[in-house]
Amino acid sequence: MKAKALICATALTAICASPGAFAQVAGLQPLGGTVEQTNALLKGWSVRRALVDEPVYNDLNDKVGSIYDVIISPDRKATYAVVSVGGFLGMGKHYVAIPVDHFEIRDGNLFLAGATKEALKSVPEFEYNKLEKATKPHKVKAE
Known part of the structure; x- marks a missing residue:
């Protein structure tokens, strides 16, 4: 389970860091969060x-x-x-x-x-x- 979470987190990080990815901007992403919130989400628990x-x-x-x-x-x-x-x-x-x-x-x-x-x-x-x-x-x- 931990390996699965690590793979998902690594994949998400790689996608977000790719040149084609756009940073979420507060106020423009009504359902998203800030970069800091997204990073906290990756470290959180379901x-x-x-x-x-x-x-x-x-x-x-x-x-x-x-x-x-x-x-x-x-x-x-x-x-x-x-x-x-x-x-x-x-x-x-x-x-x-x-x-x-x-x-x-x-x-x-x-x-x-x-x-x-x-x-x-x-x-x-x-x-x-x-x-x-x-x-x-x-x-x-x-x-």
Whole structure:
């Protein structure tokens, strides 16, 4: 996976650096970003590819759950990871929100120190804000 990302990043860099490539200019590229933003994008993570559905392990190397979602705060920072615990074939899963700074990454795997399935199931279940749709930016209808 890392090799694939490196190949894609290298190819994108080569295309952007080629003589025929044009630099993005702020204000002229309504959907693009600045060169600095594009460079930051190349160094960033895809939540969907790198985190969602990835297993979470404890200190004993036991799988205690999987990442279900990542919550982004209004200041644009990832603040919580929603962990899916237990269940079978999508039934009986328990979702808990854990602050992202509680996780460690070791050898490309996510670890949650001291966690067990039982301890995570005892945490009150995470529920999405029922007002979430009301607080989202309004969608613009095409005319």
